[in-house]
Amino acid sequence: MKRLLVALAAVAAFSAQANETLSIAATAVPHAEILEFVKPTLAQQGVDLKIKVFTDYIQPNVQVAEKRLDANFFQHQPYLDEFNKSRGSDLVAVAGVHLEPLGAYSSKFKKLDEVPGGANVVIPNDATNGGRALLLLQKAGLITLKDSSNILATVKDIAENPKDLKIRELEAATIPRVLTQVDLALINTNYALEAKLDPAKDALVIEGNDSPYVNILVARPDNKDSDAIKKLVAVLHSPEVKAFILEKYKGAVRPAF
Numbered sequence: 001m002k003r004l005l006v007a008l009a010a011v012a013a014f015s016a017q018a019n020e021t022l023s024i025a026a027t028a029v030p031h032a033e034i035l036e037f038v039k040p041t042l043a044q045q046g047v048d049l050k051i052k053v054f055t056d057y058i059q060p061n062v063q064v065a066e067k068r069l070d071a072n073f074f075q076h077q078p079y080l081d082e083f084n085k086s087r088g089s090d091l092v093a094v095a096g097v098h099l100e101p102l103g104a105y106s107s108k109f110k111k112l113d114e115v116p117g118g119a120n121v122v123i124p125n126d127a128t129n130g131g132r133a134l135l136l137l138q139k140a141g142l143i144t145l146k147d148s149s150n151i152l153a154t155v156k157d158i159a160e161n162p163k164d165l166k167i168r169e170l171e172a173a174t175i176p177r178v179l180t181q182v183d184l185a186l187i188n189t190n191y192a193l194e195a196k197l198d199p200a201k202d203a204l205v206i207e208g209n210d211s212p213y214v215n216i217l218v219a220r221p222d223n224k225d226s227d228a229i230k231k232l233v234a235v236l237h238s239p240e241v242k243a244f245i246l247e248k249y250k251g252a253v254r255p256a257f
Contacts, residue, residue: 020227025063026053027054065091071218072218078131078132094219103200118163144159
């Protein structure tokens with residue numbers, strides 16, 4: 001009996017050791033969906049993936065920096081760089097996973113050349129996505145920036161605005177909700193998908209494959225090389241995940257590996 005108890009204790013200890021918990025912050029679409037897809041595979045490898053969904057771009061970084069969560073998956077490198085700089089944090093990119101092209105949408109117009117003078121335009125209010133939106137408006141020929149390559153451009157950096165567009169900044173997550181109230185809205189693909197928009201069909205203009213805004217898995221210096229993180233990266237870079245992204249998002253989200 002004593003031997004049996006010892007054996008059972010050893011099995012329990014091994015099971016506890018084998019099932020390491022990895023907590024990840026993510027926005028709902030497509031990040032949490034991709035993580036849900038890989039969760040069973042990670043479970044087979046002894047990693048219990050806990051996914052916490054957020055609707056904003058601040059708390060996922062804050063909670064990882066404060067060690068309340070292990071990692072996050074929602075942002076691109078320019079945003080992470082700006083966050084670290086403004087918050088004094090040292091979060092690090094672990095791996096690039098996919099690209100979510102930023103697009104310009106309208107519920108009133110079918111083509112960009114239909115957008116009238118004095119049109120109301122909304123862009124994200126965070127530094128990196130705001131600059132990204134302005135670069136896309138420049139690419140579309142609607143504005144010209146003082147520095148055509150400045151990824152942190154603001155409305156103050158607009159050199160030419162021939163249509164006298166009225167550009168306002170709003171929190172990225174809220175922009176789809178005001179789409180019917182404005183003439184043109186610059187929307188991140190994750191929020192566009194949540195709003196049932198099809199970036200490949202509905203965007204009047206959208207970023208190309210040359211975009212530098214690959215979405216990344218982010219962790220801290222103290223845990224970026226952990227076995228659990230390494231297993232997650234390996235699974236996220238698998239052929240199965242690439243096929244999942246291509247099939248599910250039909251080009252609206254593109255693999256970056």
